[in-house]
Amino acid sequence: MSEEKKSLNFLEQIIEEDLATGLAKNKLRFRFPPEPNGYLHIGHAASICLNFGLGETYNAPVNLRFDDTNPAKEEQEYVDAIKKDIQWLGFKWDKELYSSDYFQQLYDWAILLINKEKAYVDNQSSAQIAEQKGTPTESGSNSPFRNQTIEENLALFEKMKNGDFEEGSHVLRAKIDMKSTNMLMRDPIIYRVLKESHHRTGNDWNIYPMYDWAHGESDYIEQISHSICTLEFKHHRELYDWFLDQIYDPKNLRPKQREFARRNLSYTVMSKRKLLQLVEENMVSGWDDPRMPTISGLRRRGYTAKSIRNFSETAGISKRDNVVDIALLEFHIKNELNKTAPRVMAVLNPVKVIITNYPERKEEILIAENNPEDENAGSREVSFSREIYIEKEDFREQANKKFFRLKLDKEVRLKNAYIIKANSVVKDNNGEITEIHCTYDEDSKSGSGSEASKRKVKGTIHWVSIKHAIQAEVRLYDRLFTDEAPDSHKDKDFKEFINPDSLKIIKKAFIEPSLKSSKIGDTMQFQRIGYFNVDTDSTSENLVFNRTVPLRDSWAKKEQKNHN
């Protein structure tokens, strides 16, 4: 068995090195640490696929740890949504844990820090503390409370915990170095007073630990071997290590923080704050609006877990800022759906065709292949009759040779049916075409094997029988923003780039009757149009289809070029 050597990303290389220099393989343990204050998005998928992927490659456990140290922003709703998304992506965590599980331990260690004279209670306003903090280019100055006695600090901290102080009046700070070039080392805050009810601990606590204090120590408690986070935490590593130094027992494994570049996607935004804004200002219908880059949005849009995982794999991991082309994501879903999605016919923008030489009352059942890419997909029956709908854009009275579709006096094949020829049109007072009169070649029935059926006709178009078609709502989604990097413009708000055409609703599309029993989540290809799925709003009375992604359309591209 020769296995192709796959190149390792830099994090895998670090792990391999650690393994080579003595770390036991069974000590490997990872974690995915979301804050439950928003929904997971495609950027998080990078981290999820990375951490859980490492878990899979090394057969190591991965904890799901909610970083719930800020009760002011966090909610159970988000916890539930996050769990659902990770499971949907197909990953299994070892333990479901919460930073709040460790509040007591964290508190005890804070006391330890005070006793070691490594922490003190500061009784200044946040403005004063900020003032003394200095700037990246100027060092800070010491707090007047820095040299309080251990006893004073212990007493004050006790009072903070008991709720004797107001929010904002007192904080516990680590005593490190106000002159450090790393702002985070300038006596960072460890605990603040917050009289908020916590989604798990209720009103047990009046003080809550800050991220830096909670995160590294939680990694230590869980014995996480590699704590992987995004690049903006690089500066935190020094503090992460300092905190660990205070409590580390060499008998235990010492977690290691490493950072990679967060994943950005073109034509969208990827910050929870901005996504929340879109939701709260009703620019989208919710966190799961099919235009959102959230996992739930992509799921509703029709993306599969596999396509997202493949995307993550292909996009890769590195340490440089990046904006991955959304075309890569679209490639992966099209690539998968091409193999799996049943083909059906739907007419979105109909014009009536009357086949004048087809008997008035006649109906027939034709056989249509479900998926040319999948032999096992079988076939279905499609009803045909004298009056059908085709797409308006599939007909032109006159057109040059490049136009392969229906035009006067020329032939075109109706997919799975007959070859027809257009003879005349009927127009209304505005000059709009209301009917196209055609004749069909009776011997040209698809699959009949006749000479006529094998005739080379350049164009094939889709259609639905008017008498048999059912009406449905179709939602055509496009990118949410018109700009490649909407939040990269210093003097412009990202919302200025919202695409006004990101959603077009077609209330009365006509679809083939086989779709009548479609269930929410079903995926299909509307032939020659794109991939669609059944939206969560869909009911048996009003079927609703979302366009996941259009098919590649080289004709439209050509047309576009000619117009420019």
Next chain:
RNA sequence: UGACCCAUGGUGUAACGGUAGCACUCCGGUUUUUGGUAUCGUCAGUCAAGGUUCGAAUCCUUGUGGGUCAACCA
């Protein structure tokens, strides 16, 4: 005018001192009862300047460009 990180085709990512490769995008050909798919092909890259070396995308120096850091957010 500080510290730290980063720099490879349009985009993303490999090459770990020894022929710059892969994927997406773009463009073109062939096939096709989806102007889809498939398939073949074209265009296109090591930020710059020095240095080390038989040999540098890779190591060193300097410069340039980009990013991060001054929440009681994570």
